[in-house]
Amino acid sequence: MDITVFCSAAALDDRYTAPAKEFAALLGKRGHTLVWGGSDAGLMGVLADGVKEAGGRLVGISVELLAHKTYRGADELVMARDLPERKAALLARGDAIVVLVGGLGTLDELTEVLELKKHGLHTKPVVVLDSAGFFAGLRSQLVRMAAEGFLxxxxxxxxFFAEDADSALAYLEAAGEASAA
Structure with missing residues (x-):
């Protein structure tokens, strides 16, 4: 599978980098391709390094604004004109979406992916890897939205909110098998 991952480009501590490394290693070992923002910075770089070290393929989709931070070891690097074009290309290129910890950009990407899925504009599985309970508040808000009829x-x-890398990838692989059947 080509798995698009949205995550932070910030340097983060081990409670966030360790689950990303674990997910990256599983992704690479199982022969999946990482499709990501193309950066070598922060968690994005950690993720790319992990996939590459485990023998996986890397497809980076960057933007001219951030060209100076592109990952040099990518198997393929696509340059988008701007951030909205990059976000659309990341969604289009992946068979599934995974969201790791991140800031406003990552939150924007996640909410757009969910909004598009809500309207049936894609049917790709979406997984949030909830490292160290980072997304607990968002999860609570989404549960409330569902309970009160907003969804x-x-x-x-x-x-799907995954507690660890194994359950995240297991969910994606099961979803991939179900859609292939």
Whole structure:
């Protein structure tokens, strides 16, 4: 599978980098391709290094604004004109979406992916790897939105919250097998 990952480009501590490294190693060992923002910075670089070290393939989709931070070891590097074009290309290129910890950009990417899925504009599985409970507040808000009728589809049809790398990848692989059947 080509798995698009949205995450931070910030340097983070071990409670966030360790799950990213674990996920990256699993992704590479199982022969999946990482599609990501193309950066060598922070968590993005950690993720790319881990996939590469485990023998996986890397497809970076960067933007002219951040060209100076591109990952030099990518198997393929695509340059988008701007951030909206990059976000669209990342969504289009992946068979599935995974969200790791991140800031406003990552939150923007996640909410757009969920909004598009809510409207049936894609059917790709979406997984949030909830490292160290980082997304607990967002999860709580989404549960409330569902309970109070703000979501036209059940929350579990939109997103899966994984507690660890194994369950994240297991969910994606099961979803991939189900869609292939």
């Amino acid at each position: 036209p589809r059940p929350l579990d049809e939109l997103v």
